[in-house]
Amino acid sequence: MSDLTDLGIRQIRDGVAGGDFSAREVAEAFNAAVAAAKPLNAFIVETPDHALAAADKVDQARAAGETLPPMAGVPIGMKDLFCTHGVQTTAASHILEGFKPEYESTVSQNLWNAGAGMLGKLNLDQFAMGSSNETSYFGNVISPWRRNDGGNAPLAPGGSSGGSAAVVAGRIAPGATGTDTGGSIRQPAAFVGISGIKPTYGRCSRWGTIAFASSLDQAGPMARDVRDCAIMLEAMSGFDPKDATSLDLPVPKWEEGLNASMAGKRVGIPREYRVDNMPEEIEALWQQGIAWMRDAGAEIVEVSLPHTRYALPAYYIIAPAEASSNLARYDGVRFGQRDLPEGANLQDMYAATREAGFGDEVKRRILIGTYVLSAGFYDAYFTQASKVRTLIAQDFERAWKRCDVLLTPTAPSAAFALGEKSADPLAMYLNDVFTVPSSLAGLPAMSVPGGLDKAGLPLGLQVIGRALDEQGVLDAALAIEERAGFVARPERWW
Amino acid sequence: MESTYRIKGATGDWEVVIGLEVHAQVTSNAKLFSGAATAFGAEPNSQVSLVDAAMPGMLPVPNRECIRQAVRTGLAIDAQINKWSRFDRKNYFYADLPQGYQISQLYHPLVGEGAIEIEDGDAVKTIGVERIHVEQDAGKLMHDQHPTRSYVDLNRSGVALMEIVSRPDMRSPAEAGAYLTKLRSILRYVGSCDGNMDQGSMRADVNVSVRKPGDELGTRTETKNVNSVRFVMAAIDHEAKRQVAVLEDGGAIQQETRLFNPDTGTTRSMRSKEDAHDYRYFPDPDLLPLELDDAFIEECRASLPELPDAKRKRYEALGISAYAANVLTAEVESARWFDALLDTGAAPVAAANWVTSELFGALNRLGTSIVDSPVEPGQAAELLALVADGTLSGSLAKQVFEAMLETGDAPGKIVEERGLKQTSDTGAIEAVIADVLTKNPKQLEQYRGGKETLFGFFVGQTMKAMAGKANPQVVNDLLKKALAS
Structure with missing residues (x-):
């Protein structure tokens, strides 16, 4: 039998249920992989005992002949944006260093209820702000991938769910939670050659997830393949009365419903997603994706999403605006770090605490957000951006009259080297150009690996679907997956 | 009803223009966006949920009862109920505000235009209500617990308030007092606020300006958090006179926020317009717009007393x-x-x-x-x-x-x-009357001599002798007969 860490979610679930191996064996194998993966800096906290305890519970349940829950025996990585009871939760910030919640986020609780265990809390861009995992207070996550040019330049795993991407690609976890505000699941998934889906806004409860931009934040799974994503998304989703934006709808049986045939489906190709300076290889992969869709039986239609080019600027107004307010609670008064200089008054304490507690990118976005909400600028920026958001949603609505899903590249480039873009925030923000529009519209969207570029690095294709049509998105991604035959994996160097 | 209230200044009469923003705590067992309790006077920080303390990842969920109470209040003053309203965040930093913002309604309040009638003798005046919106209360800082530190009590944090904003329709302290009294009465009838001003359940921000009758509106000041009808009237009286004095001295009124000192009956400047916060209001992205259907509004209407x-x-x-x-x-x-x-x-x-x-x-x-x-x-x-x-x-x-x-x-x-039953037994009463006349020969003589006012004296004596139980009408009749004989 192959190494247990080579197995994905479905294989582990079925293997444990079938008695091929115990959940404890699986947990131990992944715990060992976690312990050996320190050079990737993917974990902020390791929780081997959590994984073992969950595994033992599953093994006991199986021994007792009980019906096993849908992710029984699967150990996963938890992005450190989800509050976990008694386990440090930091959002990769200094200001929350040492913060141990007295509560469990709904999404993580749903996963534990489904029989999953936790390998550890995964590194990310600080407060999920970043596209390269270079803004973490706990240091960069290093992608398990390397270019095939013989150079050893450490690469970005993407962000903000960089730790999640790194561990799934590196066979250190079979799956991991991500969160996606403007592409933070899809872009890192594309960078490391795995699958990741951001469901419709409201599918996954935001309760207990540290907020970045509330109207955009959505949790979702990152896993080796489409089926694993379907399994894990089912476990994570569901109505939560504690989140006023949660969708009060039953969770569809996405895994059961998987169907790679695109017969009778129309796949839209948005012409505005052809951007300047996009590498030829990405354009080529997109064309390949179109061919695969046609091969799967789909009709290809060109569509127009005319306001696409305003999406990124609108996003970088709305998201920082919400963030500037959401992050006001980190003030040193009730939890987390407090800096109280000698003789400081309340304002001094706020200033010192937030100066020391937030990284540069977080401060940049708080400043942007504060600015765009200020008296005299609000209408010019925030109101205008909100209107653009409506227009973008309408673009998609019109497109759905002509097609069932949209196919686009996930990111405008393959993974870049750490440090390559971190000095230029605008260049970094451009990474989100393909992922942001669907975030603004709250639509389900998924990245699935399509192939490798000349440097041997993965490239992803993005499928965007109608609101609530995660099934359509998963099905199209599955059709690509079956045709792409993507089996590349990073060679272990750590 | 046109108010004739004027402040006599050196340059002539001044008219006072008053508007009130009343914060009324909504009667509800739970807070506006959390399930924490709201009882007055509880141990500090004993009624605080994770949401009220703004712990990371916590989210507000609207409490339907608070919304219902605000709608009922709106209906009670014949106000427009907005079927579509929205919550906004008012951002500022303070230690009693855990989220770093107050959830309120700036752009789209729950309740629109309404009116309240006040009476002054036979005259009736209608005071316009511009809007009622719902919002969260803040916590409370306690400065008297430690020589160098301040403590925070979050029991009030997140408690639901209605902000009831009047039009600047009042023209005298008495009208403002009548408005506040009437509003309090309505709230208590509706049951949407207990009106306990001494417990802070109701407090008013008082907007005052002065002008020469017929002139444009003057610059106003806002005196914050005045917590009794009497204090509101005193604050207006003081503030109006202060403004007249400033203007007649050739000065100008600064648009500013002021505080009322109940001990001295005076107001003082708290912060000027220049120091005013930029609250960076924007729609709260944690909450969906509040949409009410007709059935809900009708249920609210039917529930009004x-x-x-x-x-x-x-x-x-x-x-x-x-x-x-x-x-x-x-x-x-x-x-x-x-x-x-x-x-x-x-x-x-x-x-x-x-x-x-x-x-x-x-x-x-x-x-x-x-x-x-x-x-x-x-x-x-x-x-x-x-x-x-x-x-x-x-x-x-x-x-x-x-x-x-x-x-x-x-x-x-x-x-x-x-045995307190009244008696109409004429025999018993006649016997007592005879006795009374016998015992008071002097008065009898005077009465018969023309001093008829003594009739009351005989009635009193008779009633007294009968321990008040005699039917007064029967006593009167029998006594007249006896005195006439």
Whole structure:
């Protein structure tokens, strides 16, 4: 039998249920992989005992002949944006260093209820702000991938769910939670050659997830393949009365419903997603994706999403605006770090605490957000951006009259080297150009690996679907997956 | 009704323009966006949920009961109910504001235009209400617990408030006082706010400006958090006079926020417009717009009790005097008590007179309120019935009522036990009268000599001898006959 860490979610679930191996064996194998993966800096906290305890519970349940829950025996990585009871939760910030919640986020609780265990809390861009995992207070996550040019330049795993991407690609976890505000699941998934889906806004409860931009934040799974994503998304989703934006709808049986045939489906190709300076290889992969869709039986239609080019600027107004307010609670008064200089008054304490507690990118976005909400600028920026958001949603609505899903590249480039873009925030923000529009519209969207570029690095294709049509998105991604035959994996160097 | 209230300045008369923003705590067991309790006076930080403390990842969920109460309040003042409203964040940093923002409604309030009528004697004036929105209260800083540190109590953090914003329609401290009193009465009738100003359940921000009659509106100041009707009137009086003095000195009024000092009755500057916060209001992305359907609004409407104006008119239609009707309807508890009394079939006018004089007098003397009245409406009805059927005279009724207050017993029982029944037995009364005349020969002589005012003396003596139980009419008749013989 192959190494247990080579197995994905479905294989582990079925293997444990079938008695091929115990959940404890699986947990131990992944715990060992976690312990050996320190050079990737993917974990902020390791929780081997959590994984073992969950595994033992599953093994006991199986021994007792009980019906096993849908992710029984699967150990996963938890992005450190989800509050976990008694386990440090930091959002990769200094200001929350040492913060141990007295509560469990709904999404993580749903996963534990489904029989999953936790390998550890995964590194990310600080407060999920970043596209390269270079803004973490706990240091960069290093992608398990390397270019095939013989150079050893450490690469970005993407962000903000960089730790999640790194561990799934590196066979250190079979799956991991991500969160996606403007592409933070899809872009890192594309960078490391795995699958990741951001469901419709409201599918996954935001309760207990540290907020970045509330109207955009959505949790979702990152896993080796489409089926694993379907399994894990089912476990994570569901109505939560504690989140006023949660969708009060039953969770569809996405895994059961998987169907790679695109017969009778129309796949839209948005012409505005052809951007300047996009590498030829990405354009080529997109064309390949179109061919695969046609091969799967789909009709290809060109569509127009005319306001696409305003999406990124609108996003970088709305998201920082919400963030500037959401992050006001980190003030040193009730939890987390407090800096109280000698003789400081309340304002001094706020200033010192937030100066020391937030990284540069977080401060940049708080400043942007504060600015765009200020008296005299609000209408010019925030109101205008909100209107653009409506227009973008309408673009998609019109497109759905002509097609069932949209196919686009996930990111405008393959993974870049750490440090390559971190000095230029605008260049970094451009990474989100393909992922942001669907975030603004709250639509389900998924990245699935399509192939490798000349440097041997993965490239992803993005499928965007109608609101609530995660099934359509998963099905199209599955059709690509079956045709792409993507089996590349990073060679272990750590 | 045009107010004639003027401030006499050196340069002539000044008119005062007043608007009130009243913060009323919504009566609800739970906070606006969390399930934490809201009882007054609880141990510090004992009524704080994770949401109220703004722990990471916590989210607000609107409490339907708070929304319902605000809608009912809006309906009670005939206001526009906005079926689509939205919550906004008001951002500022303070230690009593855990989220770093207050969830309020700036752009799309729940309740729009309404109106409240105030009375001044026979005159009636309508004060416009611009809007009612719902918002969160903040916590409380405690500076007296430690020599160098401040403590925070988050019990109030997240408690639901209604902000009821009037039009600048008031023109005198008295009108402002009448408006606030009327508003408080309506809130208490509706049950959407307990109106306990001393507990902070209701407080007012007072906007005041002055102008020469007929001029454009002057620059206003806002005096924050004034917590009694009397203080509101005092704050207006002081602030208006201060503004007149400044203007007549050639100065200008600064748009600013001021604080009222109840000990001195004066206001002082808190912060100027330049120092004003930029609150960076924007729609709260954690909350969906609030959408109400007709059924919900109709349910709210159907749940409204009879309101003070309607009740007063109904009482007046029953023949009750305008004065008594006003007194009876001012406080919801009095009105409820009186309605219960009317429900027994008591004669309205006699009942109103008895409640406003005898009952209120007694409660006043005992230092208690009608809620804790030792006499129930049913017992009062029995007493009034005993008077109506002639069993008790007015003075006997007073005696019985005193005994009821002391013992809590029913009037019938008291009358029975103490033999307080009025007598019309002419034989017995005649015997007593004969005795009285015999014992007071001097007065009898004077009376017969023409001093007829002494008739009352004989009545008094007779009643006294009969321990007040004689029917006064019978005594009068028999006494006249005896004196004439």
